[in-house]
Amino acid sequence: MTPPPISFSEKAKETAKSGGYPVQISAADLDQNFIYATLDIPESDARGLPQPFLVCDIVGPSGTTQRQLTFTPAAVRGSAFVFSADGNFQWLTAPGSGTHVLGAVDGTLQWIATEEC
Numbered sequence: 001m002t003p004p005p006i007s008f009s010e011k012a013k014e015t016a017k018s019g020g021y022p023v024q025i026s027a028a029d030l031d032q033n034f035i036y037a038t039l040d041i042p043e044s045d046a047r048g049l050p051q052p053f054l055v056c057d058i059v060g061p062s063g064t065t066q067r068q069l070t071f072t073p074a075a076v077r078g079s080a081f082v083f084s085a086d087g088n089f090q091w092l093t094a095p096g097s098g099t100h101v102l103g104a105v106d107g108t109l110q111w112i113a114t115e116e117c
Contacts, residue, residue, distance in 0.1 A: 072089075
């Protein structure tokens with residue numbers, strides 16, 4: 001994990017300047033850490049394609065507005081294959097029963113049933 005720009009633990013170890021309170025954290029220190037912690041989420045990637053996630057504003061447990069990052073399409077349970085089609089992520093969920101292989105039919109990926117011996 002990359003540490004934030006201002007270490008409050010290190011600031012607390014410093015001696016007081018000008019005889020003031022021993023621990024002093026400035027508003028600029030707080031702003032710098034908040035800016036560092038704010039995730040900048042562009043709507044498209046470097047190629048101009050849409051990002052494979054959704055950003056929503058939600059109300060957190062304390063009533064404070066928070067941002068939530070959700071992968072789209074949503075993750076599936078069970079066996080699946082994720083791939084990119086024209087820059088958009090897609091899930092291809094494996095069938096729940098039988099034996100299948102992943103293959104391409106007429107240029108489209110799909111699970112193909114196999115015969116059991």
